Every structure is written in structure tokens, then in C-alpha cells.
Amino acid sequence: MAEFPVDPMMAKILLASEKYKCSEEILTIASMLSVNGAIFYRPKDKLIHADTARKNFFVPGGDHLMLLNIYNQWSDTDFSTQWCYENFIQYRSLKRARDVREQLAGLMQRVEIELVSNPTETVNIRKAITAGYFYHVARLSKDGHYRTVKHQQSVTIHPNSCLFEELPRWLLYHELVFTTKEFMRQVTEIESKWLLEAAPHYYKPRELEDSTNRKMPKQMGKSRSELGIH
Helix, strand or coil, X not given: XXXXXXXXXXXXXXXXXXXXXXXXXXXXXXXXXHCCCCCECCCHHHHHHHHHHHHCCCCCCEHHHXXXXXXXXXXXXXXXXXXXXXXXXXXXXXXXXXXXXXXXXXXXXXXXXXXXXXXXXXXXXXXXXXXXXXXXXEEECCCCCEEECCCCXXXXXXXXXXXXXXCCCEEEEEEEEECCCEEEEEEEECCHHHHHHHCCCCCCHHHHCCCCCCCCCCCCCCCCCCCCCC
């Protein structure tokens, strides 16, 4: 892990990607996370167009897979500037992600992690992310609010997330951002049993017991203004 110039949790997912045979996908996700969410822009005169463009990238499973989807589509256009412009995406951010990706790919080869691609194995991709970010987990309570599993801290899905209206039972988040409340940024749906696989030293089975692992009934997410986000 010390070989990688990233935080320990990110280094852990890069190493776990070998076990789950999805190193190419994890490389891309790690690189996209490194540009710190500065992927989309929303010009004031084109808010609806920008939000629609963002929603077109949504994929089942969560935001990490959405970041992978964005990068792969950009790669398919031969890294086109025009494509970024048309999709309200910041070209400089993606270019920086590509540079980071090349650097990390070189380091992975140096520690002899084979670069393998399995884009359809989304469960494995999410398991690899869980291996690194198992500290960052929240569960949906019966009252319809999320709380972190260990510290019972109240947290909310960020309105920009593709899971904002989905409300999965178990979530993993990349980071917490405090504005009007504690928002989870870059969230992915996981299964509680993955946590025992990834971190048996950290979680006890009874902490992860659940009356139901099903999704809660869908309810309309609050608007950005109601949440105090502009």
C-alpha cells in the first residue's frame, strides 16, 4: 500500500482489485475520485440541460459506477473536448483523471498487479471498493434516515447522487461534506454481508443484522432548495 501516493483506503481498493479481477475499472474509479467531484458544471442559463446531461450517465449501483461510465464514454470518443462540452463535463478534470490513471497504472504494474478488465462484473467492482472504504458505511433506519453503522451519525445522500431518490438499505460513501447537514458524496449500494468479508476484524455479525435487506419504499427526494443547496 505504501507504493501508492494516495490515502490508505484508496490504496486498499487498488490492491483489492486484483482479488476481484477488476483492476482496470478500479483504476478508473480511483482516478475519477481523485479530481474531487469537480466533474460537472451547471451554467446558470442552462441548468435544466446540465442536470439532464448528468442524469443520462446514471447507472444502477451508484456513483462510483457512474464515474466509471463517464470516463469510459469519454475514452470511447478518443478523449474528445467537444464531447465534454456537449455533456457539461469539465474537460480539465477528466484530463487530470487520465494523468492520475496513467501514473497509478504504472505503479500497479510495478507491484505486479495484473491489469484486468471486467466492466460487467459490477458486484466485484463494488466489493473491491467496500474492501477499502468499509469504515464509510451507512444504513437506512426505519424512520427513513441514514445513520453511519459504527457511530450512529445522521447523514444524508447528496442531491447530485444517482441514488438520491433510490434509498438503498446499505450505502458506502466516499466522503462526508457538511453544508446545511452532513451529506454523503459519491455513494454506492452495497450488501451488509460484504462488510464481513472485507472487514471481519471491524464488524461483528450482530451489528449488520437486518430486519430486511430490501430497499425501503421509494419516496420523492427533496429539492435542492429545500436542502439548502444552490
